[in-house]
Amino acid sequence: MLEERVRFGVIGLGMGRYHIERLLEAPHAEVRAICDLDQGRLERAGDQYAIAWRTSNYEDLLASPEIDAVVVALPNVLHAPVSIAALRAGKHVLCEKPMARNAAEAEQMLQAVSETGRLFMIHFNYRFTPAAAALHRYVEAGELGHVYHARSWWHRSRGIPNLGTWFTSKESAGGGPLIDLGVHRLDLALWLMGYPQATAVSGATYDLLGKALAAEQGREFTVEDMASVFVRFDNGATLVLEASWAENGERDEEMLTQVYGTKAGCLHRNTRGYEFEARIFRPEHGSYVSIAPQAYPRDLVSAQEHFAQCVLSGDTPSATAEQGLQVMRIIDAIYASAARGEEIRL
Template sequence: MSEQKLRGGVIGLGVGKAHAKGYRTSPDVELIAVCDSNEERLQTLAAEWAAPVHYTDYRRMLRETPLDMVSICLPNALHAEATIAALEAGMHVVCEKPMAPTTAAARRMLDAARLHNRHLMIAYNFRYRPDTRWMKQMAQSGALGTIYQANVSWRRETGIPGSGWFGAKTLAGGGALIDLGVHVIDLSLWMMGFPAAKTVSGDTRRLFGPRGLKTWGSRPPGQPRPDFDVEDGGVGFIRLANGAHMIVLATWAEHNQPQEDAIRVELQGTEGTAVLHIRNYRTDDTLRFYTEMHGEPVTVVLSPRFGGPQGHEALIHDLAACLRRDLPVPTDGEQGLAAIQILEALYESAATGREVALDG
């Protein structure tokens, strides 16, 4: 292990604030540089965190400031160019989800990581919770038997993001599916050991966003948003190469229980079903296991212990610890690409009305 702490940076200070917390609390890395094109946001946060170096232009920051690792927390369409620039500058990268809006862009990121021999991690913060980790162990232990169905969803009653770029296809690549669906697709693939996807069928709709309705924190009547050109809800059916299938549903907006914001990952197996149900980001009462014993139904309620860093903070700690000790990096870009392949095919299927086959 090197004597000195690693040097870290964050580009984009929206969810980048959660990354910054990880750099500021890790024993293995320190926050040296931050960047945001919004000068006011940059000055405020750089001062609050006492970050020695701050820039509004990330290319200048990467050129002028030697760093070991950097977080890319920009709008989706900028992930590839910023990640590749950081890799070219010799830095390891944590890129926010979704890895990129297209598989072509995601592959360019992977090629650059290989070329420059740097690590590329995707910020799947939900992998860093004791309940999701427990469920993965459960699935991989064989306790569920053969898993034949993953039923996954993230549904919000009123949850169209307030930052305007989320509603613009050129900047976001898509709507609820690529923003929320990507998390639950990743969680289920990760828990099942990344089975390949064979075919994908999807449908999308855009019902509330263009009317200016159901944006977080807003009240009706909304202002029409003719520029809103992504889906505010979508659904998919994915056949997996191991014989199982996945059903995915993601909504930013729907008429439902007021304030509902619920993540659900069900893995159904021949010997039992595990259900993760996270309501409004809470940590209590999130796990159930259903099976039968001696001919009678049995329900197990699990109460994993939450404590210590989680989510983004924990993933930055994890990556820094692995890099400093030369250990294998926990999530790699290939796993990020797997979800993007499915999402790209979902959008193609929704546009053409046909099932899409994925090669190999």
């Protein structure tokens, strides 16, 4: 039996620090150990959060009976090998997005989840914004009617992360803003649409601004800086998706997911930075109304606390390996479509 608090090891201390902060607030979790190859990051995080067990070898955590679950917050190229090793060592895994660099890696991860029976969740954290949780309840209750279209995007005017690091290498990251930012907005749209199966994908990618900025600094840039996508689903619904790290657009950071149904439509968007609002639009008693759902306390449960509760209860977590694989299949098809200049059937 697991203890009342799930004992986590956090691997990777960039985004991993965010996980540590959420885990420290979570009633059913504790951080037993942290891991990073970068000694400076390891010591700074260990000192700041008073975590004594620090290691540069993640296999130490996987071998220890004192760790129940790990957070994999590593560069994308390591998501599959480290998650699979952790699952095979009997650990539950909360893995950062994207699930992997491509669908082939995601399939291997799903296989390891099935074989080991351990819990696996992707950190699609925007599902855990109170605005998204409220909208999901409306959708689940059928309030939107028949959902037939969505549009979803994350645009940054100038926001390429760490130019010249693993982020801008196709080999290490699997792609650019599509796999980095678009993956969140793709998941959110699919989640609000009931996760229909994609049947066809048409995409285009661009790299002109990113390549030019990288060249000025003598850095590598082998990914896109913008992607534009149209997806068809088996239930007849469609989705327009866009993602960019660099564009000559209006706002620094603009996130929007809008879902259209026969009875109502809804949107999730950032008002500024990482603050979000939810809206429902529908006709009511002869008027067209806009409803702004407010957060319930239960909407404030973090992804980390949700995952810990699932480990203790055995419930299936939100954002499963199956859903992650669906997302990766769509992303693979977008890159293939962009390369070939034609629609890809799935």
